[in-house]
Amino acid sequence: MGCLAYDADYAIGHGHQTTVRLLGFLDPYKRHLALALVLVIVSSAASLAQPYLVKIAIDEGVSAGDYGRLTFAAVAIAASLLVFAVASWAQTLLMSWVGQRLLLDVRTRLFTHLQSLSMEYFDRESLGRIISRLTSDVSALNEVLTQGLVGAIADLVVLIGIVAVMFQMSPRLTLLTFVMLPLMMVAARFFTVASRDAYRRVRLAIADLNSALAEDIVGMRVIQAFRREDRNRAGFEAVNRALLASARRSVLISSTVMPGIDVFQALGAALVLWFGGRWVLGADSPEMTVGVLTAFILYIERFFEPIRELMSRYDTLQAATAAGERIFQLLDTRPRIVDRPNAIALDSVRGDVYLDHVTFGYDPTEPVLRDVTIRAARGQRVALVGETGAGKSTIARLIARFYDPQEGVVRLDGHDVRQLTIATLRRHVASVPQDPFLFSGTIEDNLLFGRPDATADDVRAVARAIGLDAALAGLPDGYSTQVEERGSGLSVGQRQLVSIGRALLADPAVLILDEA
Template structure:
């Protein structure tokens, strides 16, 4: 696989029966309604299958008395029965469509909620490897495939099966010899159907897989369009997308080819069977072995017998697509988060904010440790700055503190409690991480500030913005705090987004605050504003600052210099700066020289 080709390694294969189990689980709350609908479908098909039989009775028993000017009550009875059967069929069809449509929409609503909720519970490591394009594919095209099956598939399948069984029985009942002759075509239909089922199952599974890859490539290219254009990647991305689109086209052509063979094949077998029935039935009628009414009913039943095969074709298309989608959704819903709440969580009451790492070992890739065995204690209320080269383990420490990951060995504690013993919702009320990305959600500036505390008042939002130095630029916006930030905060500069993120963190009022390169996008005036605000924000709380700008580091009580996950230096910034030959002193000199 080429380096820049979409990665399919994260796509697991569904276990046998996993998709079916998911569907039954979704339908379980509607069992009573499904049972009523099944009865309605059976009654509807009985009414429909009765029509040719009533025609036969009318032709054989109702018409001759009229011709001989005798009693016409039989024909009258047949006509009344036909009207009743047709009205019953139409009424039951309406009832079925209304109720089944409601059940289908309820199932889809539950599925969408379940998928969205489950994606939200999965850990950061899962989302790091499972791209946003795949998430979109699971939530949209896969759910739509299931919707199509619920709306059109099951009804067609049930009707087709009942019609096939019912007409076969009625054909044999009307005349055994003619019925057996007509049913000689059935083995050919079965063989053709089994072939189509086998081939279409593989084809439609590939359709779903390639469809997901197309969505992945499209979403990621459009999400990263600035980088794509900046690095002139449009031709290469177009080539990758074009190759995927070509594969998608070819597999869809294959499915169309299967349908092009199956549907005319069914029609050919049906027409040949009807011709044989007409010839042999006509011969029997001429000999007086069957009546004209029986032959007429036979021809009507034969038409009804082969029509469902078209329905089954459409159901196969829908069913295979939906099965593939169900398999992928079932696999995702079966994913268990690596970061899970304990069965019995330790309750946090008064949090001081003391954080400790006890012989913590962690690696993203087995055999390549990022933290080989970290021992670290951060007293409550202390501000600690982490510095070091890229890959030294600074951000990993921050992610472990926020419990985005768990260590493979050792433990991380908050006030002596292992983070794994705490409820995640409870933990994240007390520990907040502000990252360099500072994701902005669609909505107003005020909405984004109160993101971590939705119940906050407008006064509290304004106070938080003022505390971090964001009030001036927010009030200068066209609608102030009510200004829409646009998609991903596109209406704000990078520095303004970081100030809003600081206000969001300040309003959340955590006991432990982690700033991961959170001032990297600020210009010098904004950084000075934030540095003044940080002294207010960090007061009386534990804080960890990760920054390459040593101006931000200088407000810390303590600096840790890291290299390959190990602490090389530990002390107050002023003390480390004055140390001859020290690593931090060298970093500080290089930073000062860069400002000259």
């Protein structure tokens, strides 16, 4: 199902450039980030203090028989726990809010951009893929840009803090802890590469699933009419199973990572316990105390945790970078049809249409129209008759400048339409497309689509003129009848009349009726 075609999309390299651009999304939230960072440092410090306080309790309280010191350590532990809880609660809340806000920003930006793109983009891009950009890809960004970024800094702070405290307590034991690091790094590197690949395949499969789903839902009536349920279910099941297979692989890898790294962590702890215990007993190094050893064991877990976190964050970063690349690819797609720098805006238009030796193909190498010349002066009605696929609808699209011809000129009132602003053109040229598309809302909403400020009288006048009045007579709610998505609930004829009314109400100088 289009797998190969999509592959190119998912195979883009992970440039630093993308990461930098992604960080740009955070620009409006610098203050929030700074505050979150402060909270992170406070909560990390509070959490780091605990094992050290345990050491004080054991060495200076219990071993030295000092009740005061013991009480101090216990109260300090309770206080640090409280600080930790409050600071990490505030930080999580803050970054989650920023994250949701960021999702809103990016989705709005993408949607706005989408609206600026030319038909040629929508011709080649599938609905499912576009929706994936605005939903799952955007969500993937959020995770890494907010929690991920602050979390990574927190991990680094904790790591540096722990190493400093451990070194201060016992450099020897600290070095012993480091023994496991290279092994962990190698293992992590292996998993990272494997899981990146697996994750990409999952995204690929999700995009395929979305595309298949979007198509089957839109075409459900045709599926049922031709009794294609079984075959389309088989088709759907194929993409569905492909998703299962890739998800299983991804899950296998991601669920192996943590236990795998746990093994090294446990070995590290055992090593420290064994050597440290011998040193406490006076075997080689007499200065080790029980308190230090206990604190060390407690620190080891906290030491490996940020390392594990950083590695998995790296993974999320990769995923987000891939999502970011697809988002930027959309944002970087330039519309083909744009206003020229000195485009002319016309207040009124006579409505003389002139196709001057126009050659055009959706694919420039395969012309659909060859050297076509048509004139339609103001007040004239010109009918184009031709076989299906001859290019009648294409001519309509060229007049409204949804595409530009490869050769020749389309003129409106003598102006090359490329010299006019798109707003002028679309204001004065209205078309009733071959497949009338209505939006959810009332019939009246749909009629007012092109001229929201029209009065109720204008609407009635147009409706009478085209017989829409009579056609809607049977509907209990008349103009207030709710039209569902894509106009379901109305007959095709009614839909087409509404579509004609919508075009007429916009009061265009040029009206194009495509098989209407």
